[in-house]
Amino acid sequence: xxxxxxxxxxxxxxxxxxxxxxxxxxxxxxxxxxxxxxxxxxxxxxxxxxxxxxxxxxxxxxxxxxxxxxxxxxxxxxxxxxxxxxxxxxxxxxxxxxxxxxxxxxxxxxxxxxxxxxxxxxxxxxxxxxxxxxxxxxxxxxxxxxxxxxxxxxxxxxxxxxxxxxxxxxxxxxxxxxxxxxxxxxxxxxxxxxxxxxxxxxxxxxxxxxxxxxxxxxxxxxxxxxxxxxxxxx
Numbered sequence: 744x745x746x747x748x749x750x751x752x753x754x755x756x757x758x759x760x761x762x763x764x765x766x767x768x769x770x771x772x773x774x775x776x777x778x779x780x781x782x783x784x785x786x787x788x789x790x791x792x793x794x795x796x797x798x799x800x801x802x803x804x805x806x807x808x809x810x811x812x813x814x815x816x817x818x819x820x821x822x823x824x825x826x827x828x829x830x831x832x833x834x835x836x837x838x839x840x841x842x843x844x845x846x847x848x849x850x851x852x853x854x855x856x857x858x859x860x861x862x863x864x865x866x867x868x869x870x871x872x873x874x875x876x877x878x879x880x881x882x883x884x885x886x887x888x889x890x891x892x893x894x895x896x897x898x899x900x901x902x903x904x905x906x907x908x909x910x911x912x913x914x915x916x917x918x919x920x921x922x923x924x925x926x927x928x929x930x931x932x933x934x935x936x937x938x939x940x941x942x943x944x945x946x947x948x949x950x951x952x953x954x955x956x957x958x959x960x961x962x963x964x965x966x967x968x969x970x971x972x973x974x975x976x977x
Contacts, residue, residue: 784977785913792915798848807861814851908954918944922966929959
């Protein structure tokens, strides 16, 4: 992430009150042909992915302010966990490749704890961290649903998530930076409705379902080691 983008994100935050290995590009059925507009709900999904990315940057660069800002963003977004029943496939443990474990950037409370450690007594940073609190009233309606998981090399994580018809939908995935992740969305009939399969582990898929139903979300790890990722959806 470029420094200019980091500084812009910090300023904005503090100044505002988952088939085969080669996924088939099949016909889209439960997907509006119109372009998918951004809505407050889908924007929250993207904002959460930005917060996770900011937290990863903070850990990598020992930036306490980044962790505080990311925690503040997550609390204001009213995040809540995706139901445990939504994950249709257990994580594979067949991979023997190892790597250094990275901090989990999805827990705002832990971000604040680590930010205070990084602050090393800096009164200004400690004061900022003390002002960041959970906003419980925002989590009940319109909050972002999130999950954090580890997908092993060559494996696929699968989720079944319901979306409302004729309302713009979005799923975002932010990986740990070590492998390429691809994101595929299928409707209940197996038609591909959205995907992000570029050469990174930052993915965003947007579409507008024609009718209310359950969609299959597939997160594919194309790399040689596991990838711990965060996922968000509206």
